[in-house]
Amino acid sequence: MASTILEMRDITKTFPGVKALSNVNLSVEEGEIHAVVGENGAGKSTLMKVLSGVYPAGTYDGEIVYRGDECHFKGIHDSERRGIVIIHQELALVPMLSIAENIFLGNEHASYGIIDWNANETRTSALLKKVGLREDPKTLITNIGVGKQQLVEIAKALSKEVQLLILDEPTASLSEKDSQALLELLLEFKRQGITSILISHKLNEINRVADKVTIIRDGRTIETLAKKDISEDRIITSMVGRSLDDRYPSREPNIGEIVLQVRNWSVYHPIHAERQVIKGIDIDVRKGEVVGIAGLMGAGRTEFAMSLFGRSYGRRITGEVLLNGKPIDVSSVSKAVEHGIAYVTEDRKTYGLNLIDHIKHNITLANLPGVSRHSVIDDMRELAVANDYKAKTNIRSSSVYQMTGNLSGGNQQKVVLSKWLFANPEVLILDEPTRGIDVGAKYEIYTIIARLASEGKAIIVISSEMPELLGITDRIYVMNEGRIVGEMAASDASQEKIMRAIVRGEGKAS
Amino acid sequence: MSTESGPVPKSGVAEDVQQGPRVAVSALVTNLREYGLILALIAIMVFFQYTTSGTLFKPVNLSNLVQQNSFIIVMALGMLLVIVSGHIDLSVGSVAGFIGALAAMMMVIWPLGPFSNPLVVSIICLIVGGAIGAAQGYWIAYHRIPSFIVTLAGMLIFRGICQALLGGGSSVGPLPVGFKALSSGFIPDVIGSLTLIPPVVNAAGKTIVGSGLTLHMTTILLGIVAVVAYAYFGLRARRSRERHGYEAEPFSLFVIKTLVTSALALFLVYQFATYRGLPIVLVVMGVLIALFVFVTKRMTVGRRIYAMGGNAKAAQLSGIKTERLTLMVFINMGVLSALGGLIIAARLGQAVPAAGLGSELDVIAAVFIGGASAMGGVGQVVGAVVGGFIMGVMNNGMSIMGVNVDWQQVVKGLVLLGAVVFDVYNKNKA
Numbered sequence: 024m025a026s027t028i029l030e031m032r033d034i035t036k037t038f039p040g041v042k043a044l045s046n047v048n049l050s051v052e053e054g055e056i057h058a059v060v061g062e063n064g065a066g067k068s069t070l071m072k073v074l075s076g077v078y079p080a081g082t083y084d085g086e087i088v089y090r091g092d093e094c095h096f097k098g099i100h101d102s103e104r105r106g107i108v109i110i111h112q113e114l115a116l117v118p119m120l121s122i123a124e125n126i127f128l129g130n131e132h133a134s135y136g137i138i139d140w141n142a143n144e145t146r147t148s149a150l151l152k153k154v155g156l157r158e159d160p161k162t163l164i165t166n167i168g169v170g171k172q173q174l175v176e177i178a179k180a181l182s183k184e185v186q187l188l189i190l191d192e193p194t195a196s197l198s199e200k201d202s203q204a205l206l207e208l209l210l211e212f213k214r215q216g217i218t219s220i221l222i223s224h225k226l227n228e229i230n231r232v233a234d235k236v237t238i239i240r241d242g243r244t245i246e247t248l249a250k251k252d253i254s255e256d257r258i259i260t261s262m263v264g265r266s267l268d269d270r271y272p273s274r275e276p277n278i279g280e281i282v283l284q285v286r287n288w289s290v291y292h293p294i295h296a297e298r299q300v301i302k303g304i305d306i307d308v309r310k311g312e313v314v315g316i317a318g319l320m321g322a323g324r325t326e327f328a329m330s331l332f333g334r335s336y337g338r339r340i341t342g343e344v345l346l347n348g349k350p351i352d353v354s355s356v357s358k359a360v361e362h363g364i365a366y367v368t369e370d371r372k373t374y375g376l377n378l379i380d381h382i383k384h385n386i387t388l389a390n391l392p393g394v395s396r397h398s399v400i401d402d403m404r405e406l407a408v409a410n411d412y413k414a415k416t417n418i419r420s421s422s423v424y425q426m427t428g429n430l431s432g433g434n435q436q437k438v439v440l441s442k443w444l445f446a447n448p449e450v451l452i453l454d455e456p457t458r459g460i461d462v463g464a465k466y467e468i469y470t471i472i473a474r475l476a477s478e479g480k481a482i483i484v485i486s487s488e489m490p491e492l493l494g495i496t497d498r499i500y501v502m503n504e505g506r507i508v509g510e511m512a513a514s515d516a517s518q519e520k521i522m523r524a525i526v527r528g529e530g531k532a533s
Numbered sequence: 534m535s536t537e538s539g540p541v542p543k544s545g546v547a548e549d550v551q552q553g554p555r556v557a558v559s560a561l562v563t564n565l566r567e568y569g570l571i572l573a574l575i576a577i578m579v580f581f582q583y584t585t586s587g588t589l590f591k592p593v594n595l596s597n598l599v600q601q602n603s604f605i606i607v608m609a610l611g612m613l614l615v616i617v618s619g620h621i622d623l624s625v626g627s628v629a630g631f632i633g634a635l636a637a638m639m640m641v642i643w644p645l646g647p648f649s650n651p652l653v654v655s656i657i658c659l660i661v662g663g664a665i666g667a668a669q670g671y672w673i674a675y676h677r678i679p680s681f682i683v684t685l686a687g688m689l690i691f692r693g694i695c696q697a698l699l700g701g702g703s704s705v706g707p708l709p710v711g712f713k714a715l716s717s718g719f720i721p722d723v724i725g726s727l728t729l730i731p732p733v734v735n736a737a738g739k740t741i742v743g744s745g746l747t748l749h750m751t752t753i754l755l756g757i758v759a760v761v762a763y764a765y766f767g768l769r770a771r772r773s774r775e776r777h778g779y780e781a782e783p784f785s786l787f788v789i790k791t792l793v794t795s796a797l798a799l800f801l802v803y804q805f806a807t808y809r810g811l812p813i814v815l816v817v818m819g820v821l822i823a824l825f826v827f828v829t830k831r832m833t834v835g836r837r838i839y840a841m842g843g844n845a846k847a848a849q850l851s852g853i854k855t856e857r858l859t860l861m862v863f864i865n866m867g868v869l870s871a872l873g874g875l876i877i878a879a880r881l882g883q884a885v886p887a888a889g890l891g892s893e894l895d896v897i898a899a900v901f902i903g904g905a906s907a908m909g910g911v912g913q914v915v916g917a918v919v920g921g922f923i924m925g926v927m928n929n930g931m932s933i934m935g936v937n938v939d940w941q942q943v944v945k946g947l948v949l950l951g952a953v954v955f956d957v958y959n960k961n962k963a
Contacts, residue, residue, distance in 0.1 A: 335850060360852040374850050377843035379910050388840050389851040391833040398833045402770075403777045442851065 028053040028218050029187060034073055034085035036066075043069045044083070044242045051187070051235075056209055056219045058229040061239035061262055061461070067222050068112075070239070071189050075109040076102040089187075106186030110176045110193060112459065116164045123147040123160035126179045150178040154208060168321060170201030177208065188212065189220045192459060194228060198319045198487050206232050226255045226462075238262055259462055270466065271494035274473040278497065279310030280347070282481040283364075283450045288342035290330040300326050300337060302505040308450065308481040313472060315496035315513070316485045317521045323505040324485045325369055328452050332366035333359040346449070360389060365448035367439055369455035369485070371432075375439040378428030382420060383409035385427050385438050390446040412441035417467055433464025440471060451475060452483045457491065469495050489518045501525060568790075570904065570919050573952075575797075577923060581930030588933050589926070592808030595801065600716055600880055602925030603814045604629065604873040605892060606918055609899040610825045611869035613917040614862045616900050617829075619842045619909025620673060620680035622863070624687030625870040625896055628665055629889035631695040632658050632874030637705040637884030638698060640712060651712035659871045665691070666867020667860060674859035688893070696886045706883025716879035719809040720816060724750040748803075749810035756802030759819075760795045767791055814876060821869075825914045838862060843910030898945065899924050902952040923948070 029051040036044040044066045051057045061067050072078050074087060076096030087094045089105060096102045099109075116125050123143045132142040147160035156174040158167060164175065173193055180188055190209075194202040202225075209219055209232055223229055229236060236253055238245040238261040245261045283306075290301035300323050308314045316324050329336035331344065333356030344353050346362055353359040359366075368374035376385055386409045387394050394405040409423040416437040420430060427438055436456065443451060453472070457465040472495060476482055486492050492499055492513070499516050501509035501524040509524030582589045589598075608625050615622045639645055639654045647653070669687050672678045699705055726747045771787060774780070805811050829835035840848040841855050849855045877888050903920030905912025924945060931941045 332850070333852075355854070356850060357852040357854060366850065368850060373844075374846050377840050377847055377910065379843045379906075380839065384836065384840070388836075388848070388853075391836060395833050399831050400833060400836060402831070403773055403779075406779060407777065446852075 026053050027051070028090060029074075030088040031070070031074065032086050032088070034070065034083060034087075036069055036073055036078065036083040042242055044073070046085070047239065047242070047244050049237055049244070050247070051218060051220060054213060054216050054218055055234040056213055056221055056232050058221045058223060058233035058236045059239060060223065060226075060229065060236060060258060065239045065262075065461075066242040067239055068191060069242075071109055071191060071220070071222065074102070075099055075107060075189065077109075103183055106184060107189070108180040108183050108185040108187070109189040110173075110180060110191065112191045114169075114172050114176055116172055116175060118165040119163060121161045121163055122151070122158060122167075122175050122178075125164055125175060126150060126160075126182050128179075130182070146182070147178070150181050151175075153181060154178045155204065170197045170205075173197060173201070173205065174208075177205075185217060187218045187220065189222075191222045193221070194223065194225060198321075199489065200319060202228065226258055229253070229258070230255065262462060270462070271491075272466070272470045272473050274477060276311065276313075276497050277477065277479075278312045279479065281307045282310050282347060283308045284343075284345040284348075285331065286343040286345070288327065288331065288344075289340070290326060290337035291339040293336065293338050296338065300505050301330060304342075304502075304505075304507055306483075306500055306507065308483055310481055311476050311479050312498065313476050313482045313484060313496045315492035315499040316483060316502055317489060317492050317499055317525075318502035319487075319525060322502045322525075324502050325454055327502070327505075328366055328454055328483070328485060329368075331359075332356060332364060332452065335366075360446060360448075363447070363449035364452070365389070365443040365446055365450070366452045367443055367454060367456060369458060371435050371439050375442075376427045376435060379426065381424045381426055382413065382418065382430075382438055383423040386412050386423075386441045386445055389442050393445060393447075408445060412445060416441050416444070416471055431460075431464075433460035433467070436460055436464070436468060437471075440468070444471075444475070448480070450481045450483070452485070454485045455487065456484065457486070457488070465491075489521055492521075493517070570902075570916055570923075574919050574923050574926070577926055577930075581926060581933075585930060585933040589930055590804060592804045594929070594933070595804050596719075596808055596812055598925055598929045599812050599815045599818075601929065602921065603716075603812075603818050604876040604880075604889075605895050605899060605924065606818055606921035607821060607876065608866075608869050608873040608892070608896045609903075609917045609921045610821055610914065611866035612896045612900045613825070613903070613905060613912050613914055614829075614838055615680070615866050616897075616905045616907070617842045617909060617912045618838050618859060618862050619845065620859070620862070621897065622669075622680065622684045622687075622866050622870075623893050624665075624669065624684040624691060625866065625873065626889040626891060626893040627688045627691035627695065628662060628867065628870040629874030629877055629892065630887070631665075631691040631698070632662055632871040633878035633888045634695045634698040634705065634884045634886075635661065636712075636875055636878055637708060640709055641705055641707075651709055654712075655715075655875055658875055659868050662867040662869075662871020662874070663864045664867070666864040666870070669867070670860040670863025673863060674856040692890070695888070699884060699886050702886060704883045704885040706881075708878060708882050708884075713879050713882050714813060715817075716812075716814050716876050718813040719749075720751060720755075720811050720813060722749050722751045722810055724754060726750055746807055749806040749808075752802060752806040752810040755811065756799055756806070760798055763798075764791050764795065822914065822918055829914050834858070834861075839910055841909075895924055896921075898949045902949055904952075904956055920952075 027050055029049070031047065031049040034044050034047045034049075035042070047066065047070055049057075049059070049070065059067050059070070069078075073083050074096075076098045079097045080095035087096075089107070094102075094105070102109075117128065120128070123140075126147050127143050132139045132146070144160045151158060151160065151174075154174045154177050156171055156178065158171060164172060167175075177188075193205055197205060206228055209221065212219060221229070221233065230253060233253065234250050235247060236258060237247045238258060240262060248257065285304060285306050288301055288304040289299065292298035292300050304327060306314070316327075318324050326336050330340050331353060334340055334354055335356060344351055346364075351358075351362045353362065353364065372378060377388070383405060387405050391400065394401055394408055406423065412418070413420070413423055418430075418434050418437045418441070420434060427435055430438065440456075456472070457468050460468070472482060472484070484492065484496055493516055496513045499509075499511055499513055499521065500507050501511075501521050503525045509521070511520060511524075578589065588594055608629070612622060612625065636654050636658050639657070640649050640651060643649070648657075665687070669680075669683050672683045673680045696702075727750050728747045767787065771782075771784075802811075805815075829838070837848065837853050837858055840851070841853060841858055845855055873892075874889060878884050881888065899921035900912065900917045901907070901920070902923055903913065903916030903918070905917065927945060927948065928941065931944065936944075
């Protein structure tokens with residue numbers, strides 16, 4: 024029906040010593056939503072950077088034909104001039120500027136360098152309406168959530184009169200509700216004739232919106248599937264090169280005594296002193312049990328976990344924590360760690376890793392006494408530990424001396440997990456442990472969680488992906504607006520039940 | 534020079550990269566980068582040796598060079614930790630000046646009786662330095678006031694106190710001989726000296742054969758002991774790696790590295806031995822350098838400082854008490870600034886109001902030339918020391934050549950910029 028808008032032919036891109044892409048082909052038709060999937064490190068992001076000119080013409084082989092012209096983009100400006108806009112996984116917004124300032128950053132309505140704020144704000148309002156975001160254009164980016172920031176990025180793309188919109192894992196950090204809204208928006212754009220390339224790990228999303236799927240593995244195009252051929256099984260098989268019979272490893276729960284009890288836990292917002300973020304939470308976790316905490320974005324799950332972990336979040340924290348029946352002091356991170364509590368953060372780059380140091384040093388950081396005597400580090404013991412955990416958690420890297428900043432998301436997450444496993448905790452709190460990582464690595468993370476449970480650890484998993492919670496936990500707490508609004512055994516939980524608990528809880532809270 | 538691993542490809546497909554020969558190549562590349570700085574130092578030394586017609590390496594000049602620059606290197610050791618932890622300290626020059634004034638007042642002016650003994654005064658001064666570091670570090674660590682601002686305030690405050698203490702523009706001295714030995718003294722020759730080829734003098738009193746060169750044997754012995762220890766520990770670390778089944782760097786590279794370093798060290802030791810032996814301040818400096826290398830490379834506290842500089846939030850969430858660690862880094866800086874101040878005063882033989890003025894910039898420059906990152910988390914002790922020597926040799930060499938002081942500054946500025954540009958360029962390429 025429609026004509027081909029973009030054709031990438033035989034794209035080959037090499038980094039020193041590595042072929043990141045070899046002869047990749049991608050053909051996108053006008054007005055379609057074209058999904059690109061592949062494991063992390065498969066080369067999707069590299070391909071998009073080639074397309075948008077982040078890697079300028081000449082640094083790769085192959086040709087890009089856009090609207091019939093062969094293009095040699097020298098930088099992102101060249102591609103944007105042709106209406107190709109990329110929205111990166113890590114949002115590129117300036118936190119202390121307003122929505123309007125961000126949308127027209129570098130592109131302001133101005134004459135002789137003097138900005139016409141009214142024009143900017145009027146246009147911003149119009150754009151925000153298009154993406155369905157009800158916020159004042161003067162609101163600072165730092166004051167709106169990640170979901171809304173994503174919408175601002177899209178509004179920014181629209182302001183550049185986008186014809187080909189590239190979204191790199193747009194829903195990775197969004198809640199279920201925001202993700203749905205974003206996908207609706209993509210379908211709306213499609214009706215308006217905007218072509219989109221969607222990079223995603225979430226197969227159900229692709230199933231829903233994509234017209235075509237191109238699968239990339241190890242820097243090569245595996246296949247392109249038309250709408251009628253798209254199925255999760257087919258995609259997974261092509262992505263990992265093997266079939267995954269089950270997305271969650273099976274395990275035999277062996278649940279023992281209560282290990283962790285939290286009683287009447289309350290936390291206030293660190294800046295808005297009057298706002299109570301956590302409102303009297305009670306939970307218990309047993310030995311060998313995997314407990315999930317479900318909830319929407321902003322339900323207070325991360326805030327709860329971080330306040331529990333050495334008061335890393337919030338003020339005026341009250342409540343009691345009991346470990347094996349005895350009250351413990353968790354008023355600082357080091358005390359929490361000493362008592363055997365570990366917290367694997369949802370934001371591994373900001374809070375989890377020293378990205379400019381290598382794997383070995385990251386793994387031992389939370390338990391340096393474990394590799395040292397009289398405060399002197401035993402280099403050989405440290406190396407042995409690092410290699411041991413690299414093998415145990417299957418970190419794929421050339422050696423333990425690789426910088427963590429150069430690892431893919433899944434492998435970074437395995438490094439953070441290794442760090443906490445080496446600290447040998449009794450209670451492990453995992454916050455969005457599989458966010459932004461691919462199917463294969465997810466399965467590996469699930470396997471690690473199952474193994475830890477069978478070793479008798481008490482595990483709390485916070486996740487926005489309900490199928491994941493249903494698949495790997497034994498029991499699920501549902502949180503909403505700082506309260507526990509439901510508790511159910513995973514065996515008789517369902518997505519509908521969880522959503523119902525949230526909705527009912529919302530009624531109660533207001 | 535700032536990282537341990539070789540250049541790592543950015544893409545995740547790196548997993549497929551073959552090991553084996555690549556490891557050896559990357560080890561070589563890494564080592565070239567690490568030793569690039571030392572090679573630069575050697576090149577600069579050779580350059581000045583040539584342009585000063587051999588004056589640079591004259592034993593008496595080497596002693597001068599060490600005595601003039603040791604305080605920069607001593608303070609650079611503390612500054613390295615400050616910069617690695619993601620901070621800066623602009624107050625070190627003023628603190629050094631203040632401590633010098635304090636020491637002089639205690640030894641010369643104030644009637645302190647037995648407490649005016651140089652050793653007692655030095656110990657008190659180091660403690661005061663630590664307290665100054667703690668006072669500044671407190672605001673930085675616990676109140677999150679940017680270190681640039683706190684130490685800028687400290688720079689003004691302590692320069693002011695230094696001048697007030699000395700009563701306006703006057704200088705206080707002379708300082709006791711025992712104290713001046715810290716800078717201008719040499720280690721005693723306990724073994725005795727050796728005359729290499731006894732001179733044969735003819736009737737007219739003219740030497741026909743033999744140089745009459747006498748060697749300071751304690752110095753020679755210390756030098757040999759240090760070189761043997763260096764080779765022994767290097768070999769032991771290698772063995773340990775191999776015993777645990779890990780690849781060590783290629784043996785040939787290890788041998789070359791050890792031989793070159795040892796030869797260079799022995800050459801310098803020999804030069805010192807032909808003069809008056811090792812300067813005391815060089816021994817103090819050497820011990821401190823060894824200590825800081827050990828702390829940063831092998832001790833948990835060192836590792837934690839690097840982690841804090843690399844990602845403070847992640848370090849904190851790994852159970853590291855980042856506030857206390859920051860405080861400790863600044864206390865350490867304060868003590869070393871005080872030591873720097875004592876060395877300056879001991880060299881001048883008196884306390885002057887301008888002592889250490891502007892030296893904070895030399896110290897910071899040394900650390901950055903040595904490959905530390907202004908963002909924190911990256912930097913090596915050896916790098917900072919070599920950076921300090923590069924500055925020192927340039928100062929000394931240009932002075933002998935008769936280059937105007939104004940132009941010396943221009944050259945030093947260009948070298949600083951060039952070194953950092955080179956470093957950044959190298960990192961981006963990798």
